[in-house]
Structure formats: C-alpha cells, structure tokens
Amino acid sequence: MNPHPDHKYIEALARNDSVLIEEIYRQFAGRVKQMVIKNNGNETDAADLFQEVLIELHRKAVKQQFILTCPFEAFLHLVCRNRWINELHKRKGHTVTISGDEGFSVNENVAENYEALLTVEKRKNLIEEKLANMGEGCRDLLSLSWSGKPLQEVAQILNFTYAYVRKKKTECMSKLISLVKEAPGFSALKW
Amino acid sequence: MNETELEKIEQYLNNEMTPEERAGFELQIAGDEALRNYVQLYDTIDKTMKVENTSPDENELRKTLQQMNRKYFAEAGKVIQGSFKKWLAVAASVIILVTAGIYFLSSNKTSPEKLYAQFANHDALNIQLRGNTTDSLAQNAAAAFNKRSYAEALPLLEQYIPLQPDDIQMKFSLSICYLETGKYNAADSIFLNIASGQTAYATTAQWYQALSVLKQKEITKCRTILNSIPQSSSFSAKAKELLKELPD
Numbered sequence: 478m479n480p481h482p483d484h485k486y487i488e489a490l491a492r493n494d495s496v497l498i499e500e501i502y503r504q505f506a507g508r509v510k511q512m513v514i515k516n517n518g519n520e521t522d523a524a525d526l527f528q529e530v531l532i533e534l535h536r537k538a539v540k541q542q543f544i545l546t547c548p549f550e551a552f553l554h555l556v557c558r559n560r561w562i563n564e565l566h567k568r569k570g571h572t573v574t575i576s577g578d579e580g581f582s583v584n585e586n587v588a589e590n591y592e593a594l595l596t597v598e599k600r601k602n603l604i605e606e607k608l609a610n611m612g613e614g615c616r617d618l619l620s621l622s623w624s625g626k627p628l629q630e631v632a633q634i635l636n637f638t639y640a641y642v643r644k645k646k647t648e649c650m651s652k653l654i655s656l657v658k659e660a661p662g663f664s665a666l667k668w
Numbered sequence: 669m670n671e672t673e674l675e676k677i678e679q680y681l682n683n684e685m686t687p688e689e690r691a692g693f694e695l696q697i698a699g700d701e702a703l704r705n706y707v708q709l710y711d712t713i714d715k716t717m718k719v720e721n722t723s724p725d726e727n728e729l730r731k732t733l734q735q736m737n738r739k740y741f742a743e744a745g746k747v748i749q750g751s752f753k754k755w756l757a758v759a760a761s762v763i764i765l766v767t768a769g770i771y772f773l774s775s776n777k778t779s780p781e782k783l784y785a786q787f788a789n790h791d792a793l794n795i796q797l798r799g800n801t802t803d804s805l806a807q808n809a810a811a812a813f814n815k816r817s818y819a820e821a822l823p824l825l826e827q828y829i830p831l832q833p834d835d836i837q838m839k840f841s842l843s844i845c846y847l848e849t850g851k852y853n854a855a856d857s858i859f860l861n862i863a864s865g866q867t868a869y870a871t872t873a874q875w876y877q878a879l880s881v882l883k884q885k886e887i888t889k890c891r892t893i894l895n896s897i898p899q900s901s902s903f904s905a906k907a908k909e910l911l912k913e914l915p916d
Contacts, residue, residue, distance in 0.1 A: 493729045502740040510741065524741035528733045535729050567815050600716050609797045616796055623717040624868045625902055628682075634866060647674035654709055668712045 483549035490531055491538035501531070505550055509557045516575050517565060526564070530557050537594060547586040555591050600666050607656040615649035622646055669706060677707050681714065719791065724905060730786070778913060780885045787910050788879050790816075793841045802831050806838065813841055818848035836867045847880050855880055875903040878910070887914055 489497030506527055513523035530553070537543035545552060558575060565573045608616055621631045632642040657663060669677070679685050680693050697704045778786070793810040797803050805828050812821035825842040832838065839858060846855035859880060863873035878893040891914060897907040 490729065493725065493732055495732050498732055499736060502736045506736075506740045520741055524737045527741075528730075528737055531733055532726065532729065535726060539723070539725065597716060600712070604713055604717060605794065613798075619717070620796070621868055623714070623719060625719055626868055631868075634868060643678065644671075644675070647671070647678050650678075650710060650713070651669060651674055653713065654706070657713065658709075668709050 478544065478546045480544050481546050481548060483547075483552075484545040486549045487534060487538045487543060487545050490535040498531075501549075501553075502527075505553055508550075508554065512554070512558060512575070513561055516561065516573075518561065522561075522564075526557055526561055530560060533594075537597075541597060543594065545590060547584075547590050551584075551587045552590050555587055556594065559591075596666055599662075600668070603657060603660055603662060603666065604653070607653060607660065610656065611649070611652060614645075615652065618642065618645055619649050619653070669703075673703070677710050680707070681711055724909070727786075727909065778915070780882055780887065780915070783910065783913055784879060784883045787882070787906065790844050793837070795838075798832075802828060805831075809838070809841070813845070816848075818845040821845050822849060836862065836869050840869050840873070843876070847876070847883065852880060852884055871897075871901045871903060874901065875907065878907065882910075882914075890914065 486497060486501055488494075489501070506523075509527050510520065510523040513526060514520065518526075534543070534556075562573060562575055565575075608619065618631070618635065621634060622628060626634075628642055628646065629639055632639045635642065637645070676685075676693055680690065685693060697707060790813075793813045795806045795810045797806070805824060809821050809824035809828055812818075812824065822842070822845040825838060825845060828838055829835070829842060840862060843855045843858035843862075846852070846858070856877065859873045859877045861873075862869050863877055864870075874893070874897055878890050878897070881889040881893065891911065894907045894911050894914075897904055901907070
C-alpha cells in the first residue's frame with residue numbers, strides 16, 4: 478500500500494527531525510492534552526503519554542518499517558486514546574469509558590493502521606503463551622538465546638557443549654513453531 | 669523439517685554459512701515455498717523475542733521530545749494571556765528568560781537525578797509460568813513491577829525468592845525494587861553478587877551498579893564503575909554516553 482502524505486511524521490520520528498517533530502507537537506499535542514485532562518488526567522500525564530507514544534512510533538518505524546496509510550491525526554488520537562484507557566484501567570482497576578472523541582472518525586483505514594501497530598505485540602503474546610506450555614529445558618535455553626548473548630556463552634552458562642546447545646535450540650524452535658502454527662489466531666498475525 | 673534442514677536454517681539466519689553454502693541454500697529456498705515460509709517464521713519468532721537494548725537513536729529522540737514537552741506542556745505558557753501591552757512585554761521577557769533558562773539547563777551538565785531518570789530504563793519483567801503455586805505470586809509481582817509500583821512489587825518478590833532461589837530474573841527485579849525505593853545496601857549487595865557471577869544478568873548487573881551509585885549521587889564511584897565496563901559489554905555504548913554527561 479502507498480504511504481499517506483502524513484507518513485512524513487513517522488519518518489521524522491525515525492530520524493529525529495526536530496523541525497517536523499515540533500510540528501507534531503504544535504498541531505496535535507493540544508488535542509491529546511485536552512483528551513487526557515477531560516478524562517481524569519493532568520498535564521504531566523498528557524506529556525508522558527504523548528512522549529511514550531511518539532517513542533513507540535519511532536521504534537515501529539525503525540525496526541518494523543511501519544508505513545502509515547491514513548491521516549496522522551486520527552491515527553495518533555486512536556493510539557493515545559487507547560493507551561490512556563489502558564493506563565486508567567491500571568490505575569483504577571476496572572474498565573473505563575472515555576469522552577472527547579468528537580471530530581475523530583475512526584474509519585477502517587485508521588483501524589487497520591492501528592492493528593498493524595499491534596501485530597508484533599500479539600505475536601509476542603502468542604509465542605509466550607506457547608513457550609509457557611513447553612518443558613523447562615526448552616524454555617530456559619530459548620530465553621537465554623534471546624537474551625542477546627551469543628550461543629557460545631549460552632552453552633557455557635548451561636554447562637553444555639556448543640554443538641549440543643545448537644542442536645537443542647533448533648529442536649526447541651521446531652517444537653515452538655508447531656505449537657504456534659496450530660494456534661487458532663496464527664494466520665491472522667501475518668508472519 | 670528434519671534435523672539437517674533445521675540446522676541449515678539456524679546457520680543461515682546466523683550468517684554462519686560460507687558464500688557457496690549460502691547461495692545453495694537460497695536457491696533451495698527459492699524453489700520450495702514450504703521451506704521459505706518456515707524460514708520466515710523461524711526468523712520472525714527469533715526477532716520478535718530477542719531482547720533489544722535501547723538504541724542510541726532512541727535516546728537522542730528522547731532528548732528532543734523532552735525539550736518539546738517542556739515547551740508544549742509546561743504551565744508557563746499561560747502567562748501570554750494578559751491583554752495589556754505592558755503585560756505582554758513582561759510576559760515576553762519572562763518567556764525569554766524561561767527559554768534561556770531551559771536552554772542553559774539543558775545545554776549544561778544535568779543533575780544526577782535527571783541523569784538517573786534518563787538512563788534507568790528497566791526492562792519489563794516477563795515471567796515464565798512454572799505451573800506451580802508460585803505462579804500467582806510471580807504474576808502479581810510482575811504486574812506491579814511493570815506498572816512501576818516498585819514498593820508494591822517489593823514484598824511480593826521478597827516472598828517469591830525463597831521459594832524459587834534460582835530465579836535470577838526475579839532476584840534482579842527485586843534488586844531494582846530496592847534501588848527504586850532507596851534501599852541501596854540491599855540493592856547493591858544483589859547487584860554485586862550477580863555481577864560477579866556467570867549468569868546472563870552479569871553485564872546488566874554491572875551497569876546497574878553504576879546506576880545505583882548515580883542515584884546515590886556518588887559521581888566518582890559511578891565514573892569508576894562505568895570505566896570498568898568492558899568494550900564487549902552490551903552496555904558499553906550506554907556507559908560511554910553516561911560518562912560524557914556526568915557532572916564534574
């Protein structure tokens with residue numbers, strides 16, 4: 478799909494372009510601030526929320542080549558709004574509804590962009606769920622191999638030979654892959 | 669997938685094949701859709717789960733955003749509302765002073781508190797369920813930890829550790845709770861213990877030793893620890909960055 482002209486904002490966040498980033502603040506920070514303050518938050522909450530969402534978009538842009546195909550304002554509003562709902566939920570311990578959506582139509586396109594943003598989290602949840610069902614040996618080995626350490630070091634930590642750890646890792650991955658593939662939600666996550 | 673194919677996939681994704689082997693495998697992938705999808709899935713799972721360190725770019729962006737936050741979210745903006753010219757002039761000079769002040773503060777060395785806030789980004793605690801009675805304790809502890817309620821997570825972790833003494837990840841999280849709640853002695857002794865051990869958390873613990881003394885405003889000690897972080901550590905870049913920013 479073709480990027481929306483507003484994709485420039487995503488690119489600006491990826492390369493830390495302060496001129497365009499300032500434009501994001503100038504144009505969109507006010508609405509987010511209003512939304513938070515209207516819904517049990519203060520100015521600091523709004524600032525934190527806005528910053529964390531922009532950081533998240535930076536990560537998606539850099540690591541997952543996220544392409545925005547809808548207007549930035551509606552998209553940003555939806556991301557901030559849902560994050561704020563989650564935050565309120567955590568603080569209050571029960572579900573909340575929120576006001577201040579006037580003037581934002583969440584059309585299919587915006588929702589689709591938001592879903593794309595969530596895909597990685599959903600994949601991660603599914604993998605973790607399946608990992609929890611595996612034996613302790615595989616769980617430890619895979620977690621260590623994902624901790625950023627080279628496999629040689631993992632072998633040392635577990636007191637195995639390198640060759641064994643390698644073989645074991647591929648076996649565990651193969652098991653994990655079959656579990657993940659069998660999950661009902663698998664194909665929706667477009668691996 | 670059979671054993672040989674799995675082994676090849678792992679070698680391929682880790683860049684451990686000779687150019688000839690690589691070319692051969694790529695040819696094989698090109699002609700075999702099932703294999704191609706499998707490699708893709710293998711790679712996606714690996715990449716999704718790899719714990720990534722915060723990139724230097726992200727820290728740079730954070731600085732930009734913090735400046736913007738001060739400008740667009742500060743209460744100071746309200747001064748402009750006066751209607752008299754005199755007040756406008758006063759307001760303008762206040763803004764200039766504030767802006768100059770912010771510029772002055774941000775361009776100079778930052779305080780230890782701010783540096784700590786900037787550099788202490790704790791990884792989320794992703795627990796692994798063990799299918800026994802400690803699970804719910806671990807889940808509650810992780811939930812509190814991940815919403816940064818360290819005082820709430822602390823007693824839960826203290827209960828958990830004696831039940832699972834080998835769980836280094838939880839022990840590490842406990843020491844972060846000690847650090848965040850100002851119980852430095854307890855925090856430092858765990859960090860020291862883990863840093864001198866052989867687990868996956870050793871290098872992280874060394875970095876946290878530096879963060880802990882930074883929070884305690886012991887700049888000289890902090891500098892010494894940072895300087896002792898080896899080039900090979902995944903925290904080496906962060907350590908250098910923090911060294912640059914430490915007040916004299």
